[in-house]
């Protein structure tokens with residue numbers, strides 16, 4: 001069962017709960033019993049395909065601008081989004097982590113891109 005996250009207004013905390021499905025009603029807050037929890041559309045609960053995520057990213061101007069400027073932080077964000085819904089492999093975590101600190105592990109990224117998009121995907125990495 002997927003984990004969904006909810007926000008409790010009364011105790012101002014996030015409540016994670018296993019629910020049978022996306023449309024299942026929210027659980028009552030385990031702490032204060034508030035039954036009006038708001039669903040949080042976290043990256044962990046929304047399963048998206050890479051394509052969806054990619055389009056989502058492309059529609060985010062701030063992020064694409066950052067990527068055009070080769071801003072490592074934008075790339076880290078991109079990585080994070082591409083991996084939402086998936087379990088990210090540890091080496092991805094490391095890359096994201098390093099880019100979050102402003103580093104730029106190009107070789108590793110290129111390698112990962114080939115692994116992720118190499119299977120019959122379009123050629124977009126020239127230039």
Ligand SMILES: [Zn+2]
Nearest residue numbers: 008011029032
């Ligand atoms: Zn509560």
